[in-house]
Amino acid sequence: MSKPTPISGFPEWTPAQRMIEQFVLDRIRATFELYGFAPLETRAVEPLDQLLRKGETSKEVYVIRRLHEEPGATAGDDSLGLHFDLTVPFARYVLENAGKLQFPFRRYQIQKVWRGERPQEGRYREFVQADIDIVDRDTLAAHHEAEMPLVIGDALRSLPIPPVTIQVNNRKICEGFYRGIGLTDPEATLRAVDKLDKIGPAKVADLLAETAGASPAQAKACLALAEISAPDASFADAVHALGVTDPLLEEGIAELVAVVQTAAAHSPGLCVADLRIARGLDYYTGTVYETQLAGYERFGSICSGGRYDNLASAGAVSYPGVGISIGVTRLLGLLFGAGELSVSRSVPTCVLVAVANEEQRTASNRVAEALRRQGVPTEVSPSAAKFGKQIRYAERRGIPYVWFPGAEGAADEVKDIRSGTQVEAVAGQWTPPAADRTPLVG
């Protein structure tokens, strides 16, 4: 068999990187649970018609079929695709299980998703997302929109990564403002403003004229709104200074003030009201979130979401929600690429028990059992080679301790192979310093 090669867009971490990823996922999960979000996992596949409801993303969907589909089979499998996010499956899950769920329903979901996009740095075809959402029946209180940044702030700041800033806006501000200045197509307007970072204000003004029928004055007002950014409620004054009035605009301002103030009370500097944040053409109807990682801004948001009122409804009942999603693979890919995250060893093992000769393997196994009962990750040496070679086995993997079972009644000894210190020890009593017990990520 010839040597296999990687598949573009489908990243695979080394075991050491996977240890870092698990550390990151454990911390994120712990924070989500600390806020009372219940875990959920949905199947990897959805009916294709569900996946295509959003329209725009259809080109990204992977369809699956059984290799040997029976000729007379129903369309069942043919119409399944891999999910491209966790929000669409969650909305489907809520509708399917509404009778069994308690509302408001708070859930987190950490899973892989797949998109057939062109791979590039920070963009993958298979990647992990970590989502939280709160969904209620009929109405969802706006204070849930203020809670999202607290959770995400705590989750991301529990990680050994650069500082993050969560940028928030509110769709009602944009739509109310556009309506207030007489523009009738808020979606086209948003779509144009969303390109600000990519094409600059002059071209956005042209686009506004072209696609949203904006006059030069209207385009100028839209751009002025998008330029507003403040770390506190003062953004509201800046909006009011533009002299536009509209009830939806005022509703949006009040909601965004609450989000910014709640975040500031929790952790100053975490949130910034940034009125250019639009989140494309998505299904958002209230607060929207994006997140910048300091030093990696050019790769875009690492954590995004917003409020959606119309994603799930059955008959007269609707399930408005708010959610946010951490792009875990993007985050790790960027930091791994920059050599920014490391782990103190490439295996979980803290102690390698040496084997004097194969006849003594049982004695070494007994030592290992005693160490494991103390919660110390332990391997028994795979060979009874010279001790120097067994020590090198540990060294190459970063295992900090080698244990030598005592021969013929002599005491056991344990050697810290970093310092060379070797001391007598009793398996079942000895434990390593806390910092050595599990690999350190930093």
Added chain:
Amino acid sequence: MSKPTPISGFPEWTPAQRMIEQFVLDRIRATFELYGFAPLETRAVEPLDQLLRKGETSKEVYVIRRLHEEPGATAGDDSLGLHFDLTVPFARYVLENAGKLQFPFRRYQIQKVWRGERPQEGRYREFVQADIDIVDRDTLAAHHEAEMPLVIGDALRSLPIPPVTIQVNNRKICEGFYRGIGLTDPEATLRAVDKLDKIGPAKVADLLAETAGASPAQAKACLALAEISAPDASFADAVHALGVTDPLLEEGIAELVAVVQTAAAHSPGLCVADLRIARGLDYYTGTVYETQLAGYERFGSICSGGRYDNLASAGAVSYPGVGISIGVTRLLGLLFGAGELSVSRSVPTCVLVAVANEEQRTASNRVAEALRRQGVPTEVSPSAAKFGKQIRYAERRGIPYVWFPGAEGAADEVKDIRSGTQVEAVAGQWTPPAADRTPLVG
């Protein structure tokens, strides 16, 4: 939108069941790490030719393609399939990364796999496996085969499930024995013997005559071998009593004796030598493992594997390995189906902080922050409804405590809503009993 319905073979647990699954996966992972296995995750897709190397399983593979594949695109995506186990991807990963890995390489891998089989109880199209493997370069010491049952025994016995028995056999025993009695097609013989549980000894004898050219005496000898079962090394005497001699048979007996004795020293009763265990037509060349869950034997093995010498090789270098895989979804599906596993609440939340009125939400948020800093999973009440209604919110989810922030300088109070006991408490100092902190699984 009409109510969505489940897709057969793609199970989805409730949040409470998912908490149980996470508990189970955490315990399994902790045991794997305690034995020094490093984590690995491979992409969900493999080139189709890799997946079809085993031949027999080709009908089960799911192929993926991009919905809007460009007409002129290369075959890239067309020839990808979802992996149906974690062993084939692991063998591929080892070949691809051999230069970067330290051998023997011990890894665990816990992921979903997909098979297009007909769904039935205990069989799914999407399910989670938890695998460990040890792979070395050129040769792999036999003592690694004796280590597998220790790890699996510890992992499964850390779970609140019925007792398990690991059945072990060794391919060398079968092949050596068949050769020793003059049968020349060991694969056909194994295939026939493997049907013993399904079709009984008389029909197996017919099949042996038909497909392996066995005489009545040879068929009888094969059946006599398959009937041997012992919890200790005495199986070897029973084999020898059949009067067959062959060097490969003796090698297999010695290896299986070591496996059984190592397991007995670690935990008596865990392992049984059972010479009918064949593991079908797979790639195994030494020890093979199956695992019975007491009371669920009719659903088959919940944890299987074996030694394989020829799964991965590149040029003159081969990578023999031994591995075993826990069928986590099958295990959980059976126990959930029997109502055997439960969790003490349906959310991680330990404390619900009441909200007296919306103006006081900030004060309740502050209490929640102080509780979370103590590691206590906490939610703030979603509404400032009457306290009775807020208590019912907690009750319905099994949240054990409701916290009442004190009004106007009065002390806060916390109520255990199970007992009704309400006491004064200070957020940041109060902590719940350890048993209440996280949901209990049992």
